[in-house]
Amino acid sequence: MTRTKFNPGLDQQPTIHRDPEPARGADHAAAPPLSVSRTRLSTSDPDELAPALARLCPGVTLRPLKGTAFRCELGIATVGPVSFVTTDWTLGGRMDAATLHDRYVLGLAGEGSRDTEVEVRRQRLSMAHGKRAILLVPEWPVKIQIPAGGSGRSLTVLRSALEAHFAMLTGHAPPEAILFEPDLDLTGGGGATLQGIARLLREELERPALSPFVRSQFCDVLLTALVTIPRHAGSHLLELAPPRVAPAVVRRAEEYIAMHAGEAVTLADVVAAAGAPARSLQAAFRAARGVTPMGFLKIRRLELARQMLLAALPETTVADVAGAMGFRSAGRFSVDYRKHFRESPSETLSRRRPTGRRRGGAR
Template sequence: MPGDGLRFVRTSYRGEGPSRAEQAPGAGIARAQLVRTRDVCEAREVFSRVYAEATLEPTRGTPFGCALEVVSFGATRVVMGDWTGGGQASLPDIGKHYILSLSAGGESAGHHAGETFRVVPDRRGALFSPGRSCVLDIDAEFHGRTLVIDRGALDAHFTALTGAALRGPICFDVALDLENGPGRTVHEIAQLFRRQIEQAWASPVLLTALRGALFTSLLVHARHSQSAILDAPQPRVAPACVRKAEEYMAAHAAEPITLADIVAAAGVPERSLRAAFVACRGVPPMDFLRRRRFELARRHLAEPSAGASVAGVAAALGLGHPGRFSVEYRRRFGESPSETLSAGRAAAGLPRLQPRRRP
């Protein structure tokens, strides 16, 4: 150890929390000082365990210092990283976490999933999504305040809010404006959660409520691949004509039905039915039918028959050219139809489809 009095606390952080954490009075809250050192090798060792095999390269020729602490509350952790000397950190795979990167002093910048970002105190933050790489350069003096959220917890919160199940991780836009608009709300709630969890008297009851508010604010106010579902107007109690039309569409979505067919099933004039759908569902009847057909297509791809194909499903449901279908499918569900089909075939134990050879 260097003779400067700095202390290194060894921990086991992979998935189960620190093995030598200080347990707070509130159940479920654990605190640990992971490292406080000027030794680069020690810092690298701990950093790679905190952030899934990440690498750390300090700036050459500058004095280096690192202090890492973590406070855990269930599926959410706050990592406080204070860095001296600057350098570059590389995370080859974010793993099964969502990460909100904030700064209490100094700046960092980099790229994640092909998008650039900059973290500036009280002005800019960054959101990293699971299964993607990240590279960031940090200033000579940087005080990171990072919230790490287990993917399963945030995905479950999304399903509780929307009733929609996720087949893959939510993909957030990386850059987050903390000064203006919805991003400011995310920042305020995140800061409140972080400040509370760092207190010795932190209450698990209060932290549970704040964590729920944080998850909701991230899903509602930060843009991501599933934002369209949350942006949809909240459903109102539908009149009888809308319910009848929906029942007819649900029963005949796989058939080439027309607006006239739906109007006849609803038993009201077309203009009245259109107005009722827009008021209650936010879209006219045929747009609602198209949404149902895409949901049916997703079900067919996720639970495929042996001979199912993307082109076959699109044609059977009248969803147009496979290329245009794929573009709209990705926009709606955050993944390509072929990805859904591949996952569905794997889950059902079916062999992968081999690409057709051109003659």
């Protein structure tokens, strides 16, 4: 199996320190592709809705607003550690939780929704569509008063996954639960970026034929955005210059990518195989290869796609190959392919090598 070498002079770089922990090596298996599970429920009975909410945030209690009936439509799409939650409260409601247990929550108001009142640790906040969101931490008590006609477009993340992602990036466990400031401004800066990433992943999950490669990549991006954009007690660790690592770390990462490029590889997989924190690995990879590890993975997938095109059966299309190698769209794949190989994938496909098969299976 061939692979591109960008800088043959890598071995001449100085070694600054030894690997921070033993690497798992290039035989570390990539995580299995993330599947999507969906739940939809429309009910006028709070007791019917409560179990679905409790699976997301154990300990949450739900009741109608005083003096009103109850009506809610709930949708949950879960991919790996992330769940996207849509709620439409025809007659409003109230949710209380003494603790969110094992979940971080990014609470967003839906389009057209009236402002939703939130009390977090006796601090009164509000969710307003496109303006204000809330970031909730597992230990915090929370009370949410939802007006009639209110709606939410929120997400939850498993605590273990978010804190493991922080450790993967920095090489350090978070000093405590990641204590975000609960009030998040969505009108610009990092808040607007975070909201855009959350919206994009939610929209992608609604596509029926979404590649498992893309699911994994988007979840990685979302977890990175949650850890790096809002301020919290561990932010200073993300601002320190990453320690430099030995050239062998980059080689291990490159070998792992070459072996597993046809799988749903994430940055966490590459980091585990290389045995260095993600930020250190990314800096070393840029210095040695001119790209990030995930950029190198993309190049390797383009190379594999080229091999597939040259050996394709007559009925194979460019879209088939793009999907098989995890590209979001054939159009984006074609742009990247032409940039790398100076020809379109269709031109490569037209030069396919004979495979010994003809249409109809004749030989």
